[in-house]
Amino acid sequence: MKTIAQRMGTIGLQILAAWAASGGFLCALAQASPKGPVVLTVSGKINAPVASQVVTFDMAMLQAMPQKTWTTRTPWDVHQVTFSGPLLRDVLAAVKASGSDLRAVALNDYRVRIPVSDAEQFDVVVALRMNGKPIPVRTKGPLFIVYPFDANPVLQAKLYYERAIWQLKAIEVE
Amino acid sequence: MRLVAWAKRRLYAGVFMLLMAVVILTLGAGTVVQRRQAGAIESAARIQEDSLMSMAFYLEREAWRFSASMQGKQSGEVHTDQERALRFDILLSRIGLLRQNPSVARLYKTDEYRNLMPRLERWVQRATPLADQGLWHDPAWQSLMTEWQALALDVQALTAAADAVTGRQAEEQVHAVHQQSRWIAWLTATQVVALLLGVVGLWLHLRRVREANLAQKRLNEALAQAKVQAEAVSRGKSQFLANMSHELRTPFNGILGMLGLLDKTRLTAQQQDLVQTARGSAERLLRMLQDLLEVSALEAGQLKMRPEAVDLPGVIRQAHAEIEAAAAQKGLKLVMTGDVNAPVWVSVDAPRLLHILRNLLDNALKYTERGGIEVHVRATDAGDQTDWLIDVQDTGIGMSWETQQSLFERFHMADPGLTRKQSGPGLGLGISRSLAHLMGGDLTVSSTLGRGSTFSLTLRTPVVNARQVTALTSPMAAPPTMALRVLVAEDHPVNRKVLGLMLKNMGHLVTFAEDGLQALEQARRLDFDLILMDIHMPVMDGLSSARAIRALGGHCAQVPIVALTADVMNTAVEQALEAGMNAFLSKPLQREQLEALLPRPRICMA
Numbered sequence: 001m002k003t004i005a006q007r008m009g010t011i012g013l014q015i016l017a018a019w020a021a022s023g024g025f026l027c028a029l030a031q032a033s034p035k036g037p038v039v040l041t042v043s044g045k046i047n048a049p050v051a052s053q054v055v056t057f058d059m060a061m062l063q064a065m066p067q068k069t070w071t072t073r074t075p076w077d078v079h080q081v082t083f084s085g086p087l088l089r090d091v092l093a094a095v096k097a098s099g100s101d102l103r104a105v106a107l108n109d110y111r112v113r114i115p116v117s118d119a120e121q122f123d124v125v126v127a128l129r130m131n132g133k134p135i136p137v138r139t140k141g142p143l144f145i146v147y148p149f150d151a152n153p154v155l156q157a158k159l160y161y162e163r164a165i166w167q168l169k170a171i172e173v174e
Numbered sequence: 175m176r177l178v179a180w181a182k183r184r185l186y187a188g189v190f191m192l193l194m195a196v197v198i199l200t201l202g203a204g205t206v207v208q209r210r211q212a213g214a215i216e217s218a219a220r221i222q223e224d225s226l227m228s229m230a231f232y233l234e235r236e237a238w239r240f241s242a243s244m245q246g247k248q249s250g251e252v253h254t255d256q257e258r259a260l261r262f263d264i265l266l267s268r269i270g271l272l273r274q275n276p277s278v279a280r281l282y283k284t285d286e287y288r289n290l291m292p293r294l295e296r297w298v299q300r301a302t303p304l305a306d307q308g309l310w311h312d313p314a315w316q317s318l319m320t321e322w323q324a325l326a327l328d329v330q331a332l333t334a335a336a337d338a339v340t341g342r343q344a345e346e347q348v349h350a351v352h353q354q355s356r357w358i359a360w361l362t363a364t365q366v367v368a369l370l371l372g373v374v375g376l377w378l379h380l381r382r383v384r385e386a387n388l389a390q391k392r393l394n395e396a397l398a399q400a401k402v403q404a405e406a407v408s409r410g411k412s413q414f415l416a417n418m419s420h421e422l423r424t425p426f427n428g429i430l431g432m433l434g435l436l437d438k439t440r441l442t443a444q445q446q447d448l449v450q451t452a453r454g455s456a457e458r459l460l461r462m463l464q465d466l467l468e469v470s471a472l473e474a475g476q477l478k479m480r481p482e483a484v485d486l487p488g489v490i491r492q493a494h495a496e497i498e499a500a501a502a503q504k505g506l507k508l509v510m511t512g513d514v515n516a517p518v519w520v521s522v523d524a525p526r527l528l529h530i531l532r533n534l535l536d537n538a539l540k541y542t543e544r545g546g547i548e549v550h551v552r553a554t555d556a557g558d559q560t561d562w563l564i565d566v567q568d569t570g571i572g573m574s575w576e577t578q579q580s581l582f583e584r585f586h587m588a589d590p591g592l593t594r595k596q597s598g599p600g601l602g603l604g605i606s607r608s609l610a611h612l613m614g615g616d617l618t619v620s621s622t623l624g625r626g627s628t629f630s631l632t633l634r635t636p637v638v639n640a641r642q643v644t645a646l647t648s649p650m651a652a653p654p655t656m657a658l659r660v661l662v663a664e665d666h667p668v669n670r671k672v673l674g675l676m677l678k679n680m681g682h683l684v685t686f687a688e689d690g691l692q693a694l695e696q697a698r699r700l701d702f703d704l705i706l707m708d709i710h711m712p713v714m715d716g717l718s719s720a721r722a723i724r725a726l727g728g729h730c731a732q733v734p735i736v737a738l739t740a741d742v743m744n745t746a747v748e749q750a751l752e753a754g755m756n757a758f759l760s761k762p763l764q765r766e767q768l769e770a771l772l773p774r775p776r777i778c779m780a
Contacts, residue, residue, distance in 0.1 A: 075277050108236055108264050137263035139270055167267065 034058030039142045040091075040126070044103075044173030047096035055095045059128065059142065065090055068125050072150040075161055076140075083127040083146045088119040091126055092173070099173035104145060107137065107167040114145070114163050116173075122155065123148050126168065140166035190375065197368045204361045211354060229278060230329075230336035233268040237322075237329045240265045244319055255310045262305045269294055280343065286335035290328045297321060415470050416746075420710060420739070422463055424666055427762035429456050431672030434765055438679065460762065465605060468529075472608045479612055480747070483638040484524040485517040487551065490564065493531035494549055497539055504539065507546030513553040520560055520635035523613065527633075530606040530617070531564075534629050537602065538568040545569025545626070562615075562633040573621040581619060582607045658682045658703040663693035663719065664738070665711040669761070673706065673738075676765055690714030690722075697723045697730055707755065709739035709746065717753040724754035738763060 036058035043054040062085065069084035092102075102114045118124055127144040128134060135141030144166040147155045154160075243253045243261045272278055272291065281287045297318065304312050433453045441449060471477045494510050501508045538547045547568045554561040573581070582603050603617070610617040614634055621627035660682050664670045670686055677684045685700065687693035691714040693707065705723070709716035716737060723730045736757040737750040750758050759767055 076271065076275055078276060107260065108232060108239075108268070110232070137260070138266040140267065167264065 034061060036060055040168065041170040042091075042095045042097070042173065043170070045097060045099040046173050057091075059134075062086055062091075062126065062128055062143075065094070068123060070123070070125075070148050070151065072146070072148055074146075074149060074164070080150075082131050083125055083144070084129045084132075085125045085127040085143070088124040088126055088145065091171075092116065092119060095173075097173040101174045103172040103174060104163075104165045104168055105170040105172070106165050107169050110165065110167075112163055112165050114165075118147075118163065122152065135166075137167065143168040186375070190372075193368050193371060197365060200361055200364050204357050207357060208354060211350060226278060226281060226336045226340050227333075229268075229271055229275070230281075230333040233272065234326075234329045234333050236261070236265045236268045237326050241319070241322060241326060244315065244322075255308060258310050259305060259308065262301070266298060266302070269298060280339050281332075281336055284332075284335045284339060286328065286332045290325070290332050293325060293328070297325060411470070415467065419467055422467075423761045424669065426456070426460055426463070427666075427672060428668035430460065430762045430764070431669070431676065435672070435675050435679070465602065468605050472605065472612075477609075477612060479523040479526065481521040481523050481635075483519055484522050484527075486520050486522060486527070486553075486560075486562065486635065487514045487516065487518055489522075489524050489527055490514060490531060490549065490551060493528055493535055496532065497535050497547075500539055501547065504542075505544070506539070506542055509546065510549045510551070512549075512551035514549075514551050518553055518560060519638045521638050522633070522635045526609050526613065530609055530631060531566075533602045533606045534566040534631070537629075538566055538570065538627075541627070542568045542570030556634070558637055559634050560637055562631070562635065564631040564633070565628055566631075567626065567628040569626040572623040572625050572627055573619070574623050578619055578621055582617070659685070659701070661685050661687060661693060661696055661700075661702045661705045663687040663690065663706065663711065663716065664708040665689055666708075669708070673763065676763070676768060680768070690716055690719030693719045694722050694726075697733070698726060701729050702733055705733055705735040706738050706759075707735050709737055709750065717749055720750075720753040720755050 034056050038056045039059055040057040040062065041054050042048075042057070046055060048055050065086035067084050068087050069082060071080050071082040073080050097116070100116050102116060102119075103111055104114055105111050114124075125146050125148075127146045128142065130140070130144070135144060144164070145168055146164050147160050149155045149160070240258075240261045243258045245253075272281075272287075300314075301318055304310075304314060304318075430453070433449060433456060437446070437449050437453065468477070491510070491514060494508070498508060535547070535549075545568070547566065550565040550567065552563040554563075607617040610631060610633070615632045618630050618632075619627060620630070660677050662670060662673050662677070662684055664673060664686070665688055670688075674684045674686065685696055685702070687696050689711045690707075693705070693716075694714065696702075697705065705720075707716040707720055711719075714722075716739070720735050720737075723733070723735065734757070735755045736759055737746075737755045738759050738761055739746060739750075747758050
């Protein structure tokens with residue numbers, strides 16, 4: 001026979017577990033460490049572990065997040081391309097980013113500044129699949145920040161084309 | 175002249191239309207060009223050329239970084255195989271970007287690209303299997319890297335080419351902008367020119383209009399002045415006519431009067447013959463003079479009709495009777511038909527009518543050698559008017575069509591040959607027609623050469639009630655056989671003599687006055703049965719004298735005063751009547767006129 005205190009404690013634990021389970025999906029994700037090779041490193045004004053000051057993701061972690069898919073034309077391809085991946089704002093939410101600007105860095109050290117408002121205003125995606133297939137480094141992989149160009153004529157400008165960074169390796173939140 | 179002006183106007187209109195068309199066309203063309211260029215720019219923007227330069231530059235960079243990563247221990251840096259693999263992958267991605275990339279399209283045409291790309295592809299084909307398997311220390315890399323050094327230089331050249339292409343594109347765009355600006359400038363200039371031309375045209379037009387207005391105004395002024403002048407001239411003419419009338423008639427009075435009296439004296443047959451000839455000539459001369467004065471009066475517009483109550487058929491009969499003797503002498507038959515017997519009282523200027531009839535009958539007589547002259551009269555009732563048609567038909571020599579056309583012109587002569595059958599200055603018919611017109615009618619002719627002519631006179635006269643005929647009593651109370659006391663006021667001694675003798679022959683007592691003042695004196699002192707008063711006299715003229723005599727009152731207010739004057743102008747008659755005179759006789763005075771004056775009911779006669 002459990003005592004009231006014991007029962008309270010059990011209930012409390014259950015509540016805690018539930019909260020942790022339901023609400024903290026993303027938080028859980030944040031606390032999780034990548035098991036595969038790191039594909040994205042996020043640093044800056046985020047909720048990072050004290051020791052490393054960075055949050056790293058592997059492909060599986062990104063794949064586990066809710067995926068968004070749409071098709072658009074781009075200036076780098078003759079044909080239309082279908083992109084799918086997590087929304088950039090979801091990724092930022094996962095690391096509890098509190099800055100106003102992002103510095104996105106590519107594998108060849110190309111850097112570009114992306115305002116956080118872009119991620120909130122548009123369905124900017126961190127694409128990890130192009131036309132259903134994972135993106136090899138030898139094209140634009142592994143990650144490609146893409147704007148839905150066709151969906152909004154405003155985006156069909158040099159400004160946004162510059163921000164659509166491929167071979168993404170890191171995001172610095174400022 | 176009008177045609178030229180019309181043609182000019184059409185020319186201006188045509189030029190204007192052309193200008194408008196040019197402007198519209200150029201504007202249209204310019205707009206189309208501009209739109210197309212804007213469209214091109216837009217579509218270019220759509221394709222979205224990502225920076226060509228950065229593509230080439232990044233390739234070059236990755237090429238060097240790959241070289242560096244492959245150098246290994248030589249440079250002192252430690253590069254892992256993992257790093258090499260990454261660098262290779264990135265290099266390949268950069269090479270990939272040069273293929274099938276709409277942004278790089280402009281680079282395809284360059285020699286550098288066409289030179290580099292195949293070699294690059296071949297190198298990639300050889301290197302990829304090694305990289306895929308991770309064989310980073312294979313000796314095959316030796317030759318590959320040597321080749322890579324050479325390729326790297328060409329990659330650098332490609333960057334330069336990309337720069338050139340980009341620069342050229344920028345230049346082209348600038349050029350396009352310049353062209354557009356030039357187009358716009360030209361268009362604007364054309365528009366401005368067209369506008370200026372329009373303004374100039376308008377200004378010219380306005381000036382022409384203003385000039386036309388000025389000309390119009392000047393014309394109006396000139397016309398007004400001309401009118402004033404013409405009126406002055408007319409007045410001058412009237413005055414001249416009045417003077418001439420007087421001057422000419424006065425000696426005539428003497429000539430005719432004297433001849434008339436001479437005729438009454440006992441003469442030998444030869445003397446009578448001489449006197450008759452002289453009289454005939456004088457009378458003809460008088461008629462010609464009268465015609466001349468009449469024409470002048472008509473030309474000056476001075477002639478006014480003075481209609482009075484008249485038995486028109488009676489006037490016709492009188493005219494007819496006048497040529498009876500001459501007709502009989504020529505062996506011509508003379509008839510009168512139609513409404514000539516019953517009296518029809520109408521209001522008409524009888525002397526003028528008589529003038530016309532005499533003219534027509536004289537002509538008929540002149541131009542007819544055999545056969546006869548018929549006067550046919552038709553009177554038609556037209557309410558309170560009577561329409562008259564009087565035909566004078568003869569069987570004379572007739573007239574050709576040409577002659578008929580110009581018959582009524584002044585100074586026209588039907589036969590201007592040397593053998594002149596007729597005399598006279600040819601004024602008659604012209605005057606007759608003018609008189610007919612003044613009377614509200616017309617005079618026309620129809621003739622056949624060799625067969626005869628018919629002159630038709632049409633008139634419309636107001637009907638006069640027989641009661642309206644002033645049956646005034648004779649100014650003379652006494653019967654004609656009784657001797658009257660007559661005062662003759664006349665300044666000209668010859669005229670005095672003539673009158674005096676005439677009256678004495680008629681059995682009247684004559685007293686003379688030489689001017690108006692004397693007449694007044696005489697009238698005051700003595701009682702007269704009749705005063706014959708000349709108008710134009712020295713000291714006091716006839717009108718003033720008459721007024722003064724009337725002012726004396728008593729018997730003088732009643733005594734008949736008859737004006738005698740050579741002045742036949744209309745105003746003279748009115749003035750005379752206003753001054754209190756009863757009747758009016760024009761000089762030269764014929765005996766018959768005097769006789770007619772005395773016993774008849776008073777009708778104003780000229």
